[in-house]
Amino acid sequence: MKPGPAQIQAALKRLDPGIRLVHIFGPDEALVRERARIFGRQVVEDLSDPFLVVDLDGKQVADDDAVLADEAASLPMLGGRKLIRVTGLADNGLKAVEALLDSPTAENLVVAISGDLPKTSKLRKATEAHPRALAIACYAEEGVRLSSFLQQEAQARGLQMDQDAIELLARAVGPERDIARNELDKLALYTGGGRVRLEDMEAVGADFGQSSYDKLINAVLGGNAVEAARQIDRMAEEGEAGIALLRAVLRRLWQLLEVRTAMADGQSLDAAIGALRPPVFWKEKDALAAQARRWGPERLRTALNRLLTAERDIKSSGSAGDVIAHQCLMALAAAGSARR
Known part of the structure; x- marks a missing residue:
């Protein structure tokens, strides 16, 4: 299915147990990775656990139509659910995705990420239409949306950022949310909380004034x-x-x-x-x-x-x-x- 913004936020907090596949794609690679981690941690606490996490790539899925359904149906040795992560899923993996969504025994969650799929993509159309799949497109935060995100993250750390400081941070980190959070953590440590001015930004990050590019x-x-x-x-x-x-x-x-x-x-x-x-x-x-x-x-x-x-x-x-x-x-x- 193709969720709206409110449905996406709700799913990030608690995914509908009827969903077998979370398909995340789009040009904002940082947001794609972040959301994949959030959904993954709803299944397993440690994403590096070799007993509960199975990693596949797009080629493996394209070469074996049954691999997703089989992995989603396999039982963990110690009980619970497994997480199957797929990177680089493309249209040539469509048959494997269809087999997964139609399988009567798939209990484990599959979280798959793709690049920037066009609306004509058969894979994208399939996951957007199927009730057991959640298809989430990720586009870069920009303008007002990016500033709003940075302000919210700053406030969560007890920071009140001047507008020129927000603009500088937005320009420096772009849509990379993880980098933004790291820089805000540094600012919180440097200032001890409270107001953040342009000079604080330049004191903490030498690269703020000029992008590395x-x-x-x-x-x-x-x-x-x-x-x-x-x-x-x-x-x-x-x-x-x-x-x-x-x-x-x-x-x-x-x-x-x-x-x-x-x-x-x-x-x-x-x-x-x-x-x-x-x-x-x-x-x-x-x-x-x-x-x-x-x-x-x-x-x-x-x-x-x-x-x-x-x-x-x-x-x-x-x-x-x-x-x-x-x-x-x-x-x-x-x-x-x-x-x-």
Whole structure:
């Protein structure tokens, strides 16, 4: 079934015992993982318990139509229920999912996660329609919703955050809820509770003022190929996946296109940047303005298509992901060196 927001919140507290499969998917990978953990802990307290937790991947499910139904029907040695976790579930696992949902003996809970499935996905349609399945789409928190989430988490720790501090935190952590909670824990320890100002944020986290991706973004879109290569090498050494770098630059391109569209409608550059939500951190406004002058709407659309194509290529089987991402970014830096 496809639950509404209130039904999702109720299920996160107590899942209907008639549900055999919780299928969680969407572009917000952090929220997908978090909700999978919450549902899993409704079945077993220790998610690392090898006797009560079975881990499968999408390929295993696709290769064996009976594996989910069999695991869901198996009895734990010491009684109780088992948790079957599936990562990377895709449309090629549909037959196994159908066998699970139709099984008369499945008692254990299956929690399966997928990527960002389109509405046309057969797997998504099946889990959204079946009464024994709970299909939950996870989309990134942004704007007012993200600020509201951060305020609630801050208040739970006895913190009252100034609006500019909330905006800075939102920009620094994005939709990554676990990271947000960790940063709020640090702020609570640093301040001892009470009011949190911008200077508190900068004292606790050196990276708050500037995203770890900002130097890369500004080098690529500023047309500085030498600096772009240096930043790519640095982030590769730190273990950053190439697709994460693409998405960081992609977010800036969408911002720039929004700014240029507003300018075409008669807004000034400053007003267009000021209208962006979430707000642009003040230290980045000059760089973003310079990029908006450098990149026209058509060039932005071309760049967006290039990055989206690169991401699709990375996701395809057997692709050299980081190499594709790095080559795409360097090509973009070369294109950005010319003002048009």
